[in-house]
Amino acid sequence: MQYKILLMGPQGSGKGTQAEILSERLGIPAFGMGQLLRDEIASGSDLGNKFDEILKRGDLVSDEDAALMLQRRLAKPDTEQGYILDGYPRNLSQYAAFDFDVPTHVLVIDIPREESLKRLGGRLTCRGCGKVGSVSDELKAGDACDCGGEWYQRDDDTPTAITRRLEIYENDTAPVIEKYAETVKHINGVGSIEDISERIENVLS
Numbered sequence: 244m245q246y247k248i249l250l251m252g253p254q255g256s257g258k259g260t261q262a263e264i265l266s267e268r269l270g271i272p273a274f275g276m277g278q279l280l281r282d283e284i285a286s287g288s289d290l291g292n293k294f295d296e297i298l299k300r301g302d303l304v305s306d307e308d309a310a311l312m313l314q315r316r317l318a319k320p321d322t323e324q325g326y327i328l329d330g331y332p333r334n335l336s337q338y339a340a341f342d343f344d345v346p347t348h349v350l351v352i353d354i355p356r357e358e359s360l361k362r363l364g365g366r367l368t369c370r371g372c373g374k375v376g377s378v379s380d381e382l383k384a385g386d387a388c389d390c391g392g393e394w395y396q397r398d399d400d401t402p403t404a405i406t407r408r409l410e411i412y413e414n415d416t417a418p419v420i421e422k423y424a425e426t427v428k429h430i431n432g433v434g435s436i437e438d439i440s441e442r443i444e445n446v447l448s
């Protein structure tokens with residue numbers, strides 16, 4: 244059985260964590276486009292150098308170039324049993340560019356907007372080591388991390404910024420999910436990491 248899994252969900256749905264768990268369980272790699280871009284640039288390939296120039300100019304990499312990078316990555320032998328794409332394609336333009344493969348599973352982790360806001364709104368980041376924590380861990384902004392750094396709330400973790408990102412998800416990604424209607428399985432994302440991981444396992448088996 245080959246798994247070609249697209250994992251989608253709004254910010255705060257825990258999809259990054261679930262992608263890691265699933266990757267481990269199925270023994271297949273999980274990719275996010277941001278990391279792939281950074282890897283491509285670090286590799287010093289022609290495509291990577293092109294991306295580096297584009298990003299240094301402050302421009303965006305085209306969806307076609309990003310798809311080409313992905314296509315090359317997915318041709319490597321470690322994806323023989325499949326792969327997980329975390330948060331891609333996130334809009335119809337990326338969907339159109341992702342024309343070289345057909346996913347076997349499209350999993351959408353759903354959580355209500357209030358839940359996203361609650362999870363992300365309570366997120367704190369350490370200025371020193373970059374670790375992410377939560378207000379619910381009895382941390383507050385200004386506290387000191389074990390590393391000696393200070394916990395703070397990033398600009399993009401404010402309620403306004405979170406709401407904006409959720410709106411973008413709803414506007415841009417919902418039409419992609421519709422395109423995959425026949426393959427899509429929705430997963431209730433409210434619950435513990437283990438609960439959600441078990442729901443995903445049930446959907447896959």
Ligand SMILES: [Zn+2]
Pocket residue numbers: 369370371372373374388389390391392393
């Ligand atoms: Zn720290």
